[in-house]
Amino acid sequence: xxxxxxxxxxxxxxxxxxxxxxxxxxxxxxxxxxxxxxxxxxxxxxxxxxxxxxxxxxxxxxxxxxxxxxxxxxxxxxxxxxxxxxxxxxxxxxxxxxxxxxxxxxxxxxxxxx
Amino acid sequence: xxxxxxxxxxxxxxxxxxxxxxxxxxxxxxxxxxxxxxxxxxxxxxxxxxxxxxxxxxxxxxxxxxxxxxxxxxxxxxxxxxxxxxxxxxxxxxxxxxxxxxxxxxxxxxxxxxx
Numbered sequence: 760x761x762x763x764x765x766x767x768x769x770x771x772x773x774x775x776x777x778x779x780x781x782x783x784x785x786x787x788x789x790x791x792x793x794x795x796x797x798x799x800x801x802x803x804x805x806x807x808x809x810x811x812x813x814x815x816x817x818x819x820x821x822x823x824x825x826x827x828x829x830x831x832x833x834x835x836x837x838x839x840x841x842x843x844x845x846x847x848x849x850x851x852x853x854x855x856x857x858x859x860x861x862x863x864x865x866x867x868x869x870x871x872x873x
Numbered sequence: 874x875x876x877x878x879x880x881x882x883x884x885x886x887x888x889x890x891x892x893x894x895x896x897x898x899x900x901x902x903x904x905x906x907x908x909x910x911x912x913x914x915x916x917x918x919x920x921x922x923x924x925x926x927x928x929x930x931x932x933x934x935x936x937x938x939x940x941x942x943x944x945x946x947x948x949x950x951x952x953x954x955x956x957x958x959x960x961x962x963x964x965x966x967x968x969x970x971x972x973x974x975x976x977x978x979x980x981x982x983x984x985x986x987x988x
Binding site: 792799800801802803804807847849858859860861862863864865866 | 877904906908915916917918921923928929964966968971972975976977978979980981982
């Protein structure tokens with residue numbers, strides 16, 4: 760079974776602080792995706808990283824894929840209340856599978872207080 | 874354009890009853906995935922379709938669960954003789970194709986409560 764360990768599970772911070780969410784696995788993934796989910800809605804894709812060592816930036820969000828393609832991190836700079844939500848990492852292509860079955864981490868519930 | 878739609882949005886059923894959950898994927902998307910999201914288990918893969926075929930059913934929890942897809946479009950997930958542990962949000966996603974680099978677009982989910 761391919762598992763993605765995501766940490767921390769809960770994060771409560773003040774507006775303006777920085778934070779990092781980690782996603783680790785013993786499996787190699789062909790790609791890793793980060794989603795954000797609001798209550799009552801499905802996950803919405805934020806970014807896909809494919810190449811080992813890849814770094815992608817989306818405004819105040821920075822995503823990194825580990826060199827061995829087994830781990831990833833999401834860093835948010837100067838968090839704002841609008842960043843509040845459930846963040847999920849998901850790996851695709853584990854074990855050399857060619858299709859897009861996603862293996863999800865447990866998620867991080869982020870709360871940013873004004 | 875229209876996104877992935879699911880119906881019903883909420884379903885409350887009695888233990889032992891059968892339920893059908895429906896997913897309408899984005900037009901033109903050949904791949905369709907079902908996932909289940911529950912508090913204790915997070916988001917779990919159930920089954921995926923390429924066209925009308927289901928090459929991977931490995932995530933279906935038991936033989937009470939089945940799914941079909943017709944016309945390469947609409948999919949139905951059926952749960953027979955529901956149990957309380959089936960209570961969860963069932964999410965459907967579709968993508969243009971099944972490669973791991975194709976973005977999956979998720980529907981809003983069906984919240985199933987078994988009493």
